[in-house]
Amino acid sequence: MTPPSAHPDVMDKLVSLSKRRGFIFQSSEIYGGTGSVWDYGPLGVELKKNIKDRWWHAMVRARDDIEGLDAAILMHPRTWEASGHVAGFVDPLVDCKTCKGRFRADKLEDARCPQKPSKQPGQHESCQLTEPRQFNLMFKTFMGPVEETASVVYLRPETAQGIYVNFLNVQQSTRQKVPFGIAQIGKAFRNEITPGNFIFRTREFEQMEMQFFVQPGTDMEWFETWKGLRMQWHHALGLRADRLHFHQHTAGELAHYARAAFDIQFDFGGTLGFQEIEGIHNRGDFDLTQHQQYSSKKLEYFDQPNNARYVPYVVETSVGADRVTLATLVNGYREEAVAGEEEGRTVLGLIPQIAPIKAGIFPLTKKDGQPEMAHRIANDLRTRFPVDYDESGSIGKRYRRQDEVGTPWCVTIDGESTSSNTVTVRDRDTLAQERVDAGQLASYLASKLAG
Ligand code: ATP
Numbered sequence: 503m504t505p506p507s508a509h510p511d512v513m514d515k516l517v518s519l520s521k522r523r524g525f526i527f528q529s530s531e532i533y534g535g536t537g538s539v540w541d542y543g544p545l546g547v548e549l550k551k552n553i554k555d556r557w558w559h560a561m562v563r564a565r566d567d568i569e570g571l572d573a574a575i576l577m578h579p580r581t582w583e584a585s586g587h588v589a590g591f592v593d594p595l596v597d598c599k600t601c602k603g604r605f606r607a608d609k610l611e612d613a614r615c616p617q618k619p620s621k622q623p624g625q626h627e628s629c630q631l632t633e634p635r636q637f638n639l640m641f642k643t644f645m646g647p648v649e650e651t652a653s654v655v656y657l658r659p660e661t662a663q664g665i666y667v668n669f670l671n672v673q674q675s676t677r678q679k680v681p682f683g684i685a686q687i688g689k690a691f692r693n694e695i696t697p698g699n700f701i702f703r704t705r706e707f708e709q710m711e712m713q714f715f716v717q718p719g720t721d722m723e724w725f726e727t728w729k730g731l732r733m734q735w736h737h738a739l740g741l742r743a744d745r746l747h748f749h750q751h752t753a754g755e756l757a758h759y760a761r762a763a764f765d766i767q768f769d770f771g772g773t774l775g776f777q778e779i780e781g782i783h784n785r786g787d788f789d790l791t792q793h794q795q796y797s798s799k800k801l802e803y804f805d806q807p808n809n810a811r812y813v814p815y816v817v818e819t820s821v822g823a824d825r826v827t828l829a830t831l832v833n834g835y836r837e838e839a840v841a842g843e844e845e846g847r848t849v850l851g852l853i854p855q856i857a858p859i860k861a862g863i864f865p866l867t868k869k870d871g872q873p874e875m876a877h878r879i880a881n882d883l884r885t886r887f888p889v890d891y892d893e894s895g896s897i898g899k900r901y902r903r904q905d906e907v908g909t910p911w912c913v914t915i916d917g918e919s920t921s922s923n924t925v926t927v928r929d930r931d932t933l934a935q936e937r938v939d940a941g942q943l944a945s946y947l948a949s950k951l952a953g
Pocket of ligand 1: 780
C-alpha cells in the first residue's frame with residue numbers, strides 16, 4: 503500500500519469542476535451513468551488533445567527515427583494468444599457473499615468494504631470472501647452476424663500489439679534501419695475489476711505507446727536513454743518534480759520475459775499518493791518471437807552492412823493519455839486567497855501550451871465601441887488560438903472563470919483601447935498586467951506560447 507501523500511486529495515473538487523466547466527462528464531449520465539467510463543467535454547477534449555499532440559510531436563514529428571501508426575482496435579484473435587493475453591491477462595477476483603462487493607484479491611489493502619465503519623474487505627466479522635478466481639480483463643465481442651466461439655474477437659487491451667504485427671510493414675515501407683521506433687495513440691479497453699478514482703482507472707482509455715526496436719546487446723543503453731527522455735517529457739508538461747519519481751519493478755512485479763522495467767509515478771495526493779502514469783519496459787525479443795511462432799511469418803530484421811538477420815529487442819514506453827490528463831489537473835489545481843477580496847480564486851496552473859483556452863477576451867463595458875473592438879480582436883486571434891469572448895458579469899468574475907479552467911492570459915479592451923488601439927493583458931499566475939498594441943497581440947501571445 504502506498505503511504506498517504508503530503509499533497510491534499512483534490513479529486514472530488516476536480517470531478518465537480520470538470521463537470522461544471524465542461525472538462526469531463528460521466529458517460530451516459532442521463533441513464534445513471536456507465537461504470538467507470540467518462541466523456542470529455544469541450545474543454546477536456548482540447549486539454550487531452552493538446553497533451554496527445556505534444557507526445558506525438560516529441561515522439562514522431564521531432565525525430566527521424568520514429569514512425570507513426572494507427573492500427574485497428576479489432577485484431578486477429580490469434581494476436582492475443584501470441585501476446586499471452588488470452589492465457590495470462592487476468593486479475594484474481596474475490597466476491598463478498600455478504601455485501602456482494604467484488605475486489606481484486608491482490609489489492610485488498612487498497613479497497614474499502616461498503617459496510618460501516620469503513621474497513622478493508624475481509625476485516626468485518628460478517629465479511630465472507632470467496633476463494634480468488636482468475637478473471638480475464640479483455641472485453642469479448644463477435645465478428646460477423648453469428649455469435650459463436652469461432653467468431654470471438656477482443657477489444658484490444660493495449661495498443662502495442664498493433665505495432666508488433668506491423669513491424670515489418672513499417673520498416674520496409676519507410677526503409678528505417680534498426681534502431682528505430684513505431685509510435686501510436688489509440689483506445690484500449692480493460693474490464694477492470696475495481697476501476698475508479700475518476701479517470702485514473704477506467705474501462706475504456708487511451709494509450710500513447712512507442713516500441714523502439716534495437717539490436718540485442720544495445721537494449722540496456724536504449725532503455726536508460728528512454729527512461730531519461732520520458733521523465734523529461736513529464737517535467738516539460740509542467741508536472742512538479744517533487745510529484746514525480748521512478749519505481750523500479752521488483753522481481754515479483756517483473757513479467758517473466760522482461761529484462762528491466764521502471765514506472766514513472768506521479769503523486770496524485772491524498773490516499774492515492776504515488777501511482778504509475780507510464781511504464782518503460784525492456785521486453786527483449788519476446789513479442790516479435792511470439793508473433794513469429796503463432797503466425798509462422800518471419801519477423802526478422804536484415805542488417806545489410808553486416809549481412810546478419812536477427813529479431814530485434816524492444817524497449818517500450820507506454821503512457822495513458824487519460825492518466826496524464828488527470829495528473830495535469832491534479833498538479834495544477836490550487837485555491838488562493840486574493841488580496842482585498844473576500845472570495846478567493848481557484849486556479850488550474852496548466853502550462854499555456856496545453857491550456858484549452860489561450861486567452862479570454864473581455865470588453866470592460868458593453869458600450870463606447872468596446873464590444874465591437876473586442877469581437878474584432880477575438881475573431882482575429884481565433885484563427886490562430888482558441889480564445890473565449892466574454893462580456894457578462896464583472897471583470898473580476900470573468901477573470902475567475904478563466905483562472906479555474908487554466909486560461910493563461912486575459913485581454914481587456916477598456917476606455918483607452920478604442921483611442922490608442924492598445925489592450926491590457928493579464929497573466930493568470932503573476933496577475934501582472936501589461937499594455938500591448940492591439941496589432942501586436944497575436945505575435946505577443948505566440949511568442950509567450952513558444953517561450
Ligand atoms: P496498472 O498497474 O495501473 O493497472 P498497468 O501496469 O496494467 O497499470 P500498462 O499495461 O503498463 O499498465 O499500461 C500502460 C499505461 O496505460 C499505464 O501506465 C496507464 O497510464 C495506462 N492505463 C493502464 N490501464 C489503465 C486504465 N484502466 N485506465 C486508464 N489508464 C490505464
